[in-house]
Amino acid sequence: MSASPVVQIANTSEIKEKCRFCEKDILITDLRDHLKDCDDNVQNVQSTEPFAEIQSTSSFNLPTEFDSVDNSDEDLPPLHLARNNNETTTEMTGQTEDLLKRTINSCIDFCTEHKVTDPVDILRHIQEKIVCGRDLDLSDDATTNDGETNFILVDRDTLLQSAFEEITALTDLRLTLQVQFYEEGAVDLGGPRKEFFAILMRDIKQKYFDPVKEWSKDYEVIGKIFALSILQNGALPRIMTTDLIEELFETEEPRQFVKDLRRGLDSLGFYQLVRSLPSLIHLFTPIQPTPITFKKITTLLKPEFAAEGSNRMKAEKKVYSKFLKYLREAASGRRGDVNLAKVLKFATSVEEEPILGFTLHPSLHFSERKSHLPTGNTCINRLMLTVPENGGKLPEEDVLFNFFDYAFCNAYYGLQ
Structure with missing residues (x-):
């Protein structure tokens, strides 16, 4: 049967979100402009370059042996970096890069030492160590503002374009993603983010991998989306052929778009993680979905x-x-x-x-x-x-x- 959408939408002009810098409640419709002005005033410098673009790919070279420094969890400082000081964006990014690198090495050491090989167990461990800010899923909106998030606004009608622009603008991909669809009043306590990743993965498969569009410049942000979706309980990126997966993780000199995809994955260390913990390749391997009975x-x-x-x-x-x-x-x-x-x-x-x-x-x-x-x-x-x-x-x-x-x-x- 055919059914027209039935949507009860709150007036988005009345929905407010707390500014992470001045902690004032700002209307969602004004939030983007406010954050730009507020961040400029607080830090004087605002970079729109994502973390993975600032680091070079050589900073994530696969280790032939584990670092001699002690990477135990006890030595790691809190993942969340305060943003209410006078550090410049460059200084903060350097600290974030170093901390993420240490965290990833710690995860590899832990799984290797304890012989953790199940990809589900590995993923659960690295999610706990890498994702920071607000909890990924909340039971009610009373705790919506507890913990920092990456707040993004996306359009269902042009989801790929708006998602690529929003993800590219993020500077710390470790934070929990909070998704708001244009003109929809649903507060993201976990549901809209999961829906966002599910639709996005389907659209990426259709446009970029069926067949592969080698000429596109979008593969770095696609790699970031893959890493985010895996770590934040979204759809798994099981949308590539086995040959392409082999090229992505095994080939020494892959094609340029594959290099871009690697760079995006490594914005959260995922290329290094898969190379060091090979069972994680299961998260990318296409399989027939298990039917719901x-x-x-x-x-x-x-x-x-x-x-x-x-x-x-x-x-x-x-x-x-x-x-x-x-x-x-x-x-x-x-x-x-x-x-x-x-x-x-x-x-x-x-x-x-x-x-x-x-x-x-x-x-x-x-x-x-x-x-x-x-x-x-x-x-x-x-x-x-x-x-x-x-x-x-x-x-x-x-x-x-x-x-x-x-x-x-x-x-x-x-x-x-």
């Missing part, structure tokens, strides 16, 4: 029922029973364009479970409302179904299932 989605979307024996619980179980029947129809292909992956995406913004799992486990809740359209909160991975108000009756099954179709077929509804 009825058992998988019902395990992920566990219902939160009211108190045992209550009338509310009885009503919730009736709704849940209908939902299970709907899921079985979707799993067998009897709901048109709706499949189980779309149901999961509606609640979590992703069509498959992330490689590190969900930080906040998905859940299914019930609420008394007039509308029987399901709603979703992708920041906290929650699907909400309607219980009829005041003990009322559910709609006929066909009508109720049409409400489900309308929601799950929609590109944006519920992805808030």
Whole structure:
């Protein structure tokens, strides 16, 4: 069935974000201009060059043996560098580069010494050590401003262009990315960022790797996006052929666009990490996605029922029973364009479970409302179904299932 987008959008002109320099609450629509002026006043010097462009590729030469200095975690200073002092951008970038280099060597030493070879375990360790600032996923907006973020504004209609411009302008890629789509009021507690990476990875594959566009100058920023998406629970960059992956990580003198891709990956040390810890190449290797089964989605979307024996619980179980029947129809292909992956995406913004799992486990809740359209909160991975108000009756099954179709077929509804 065809469904027009149903989006409840907050007025973005009323949404404010705290300035990282002066700590004033600034309207999102004015934030970009304010940050430029405010940063100029605080530091007098503002570089728009990303960290990876300032460092030379030779600064990340693969070690033939580990550095003789002690790279243990105890010796590393906090990853977050204060920005309320008089350091110039160049001085700060030098410190950031040195700290990242030491952190990466520490991760390599740790995994080698402890014989950690599972790519999932390695990724979990390096994510913990490299990503800094605000937590990647938050349970509510009460803690939205706890911890620094890289705040970016992107346009769904021109996502590649706006994303490339925003990512290129970032100076410290280690910070948690906070994504805001133009004219959408969703506060990014984790959901919009995951959606951003999922759409971006699909669009990059179509434009740059299917087939490969060797002449493009965009591969360095694409490498940065690959590294960011891996480290920040986004979609894995499994969009290259095995031959290209071999050239990327094994060939001594690759083509120029591959060199650019390496440089982008190494803005977060990922080229060195893969070369030193070869099992990480699994994160790039194309594989067939694991289909979402009825058992998988019902395990992920566990219902939160009211108190045992209550009338509310009885009503919730009736709704849940209908939902299970709907899921079985979707799993067998009897709901048109709706499949189980779309149901999961509606609640979590992703069509498959992330490689590190969900930080906040998905859940299914019930609420008394007039509308029987399901709603979703992708920041906290929650699907909400309607219980009829005041003990009322559910709609006929066909009508109720049409409400489900309308929601799950929609590109944006519920992805808030």
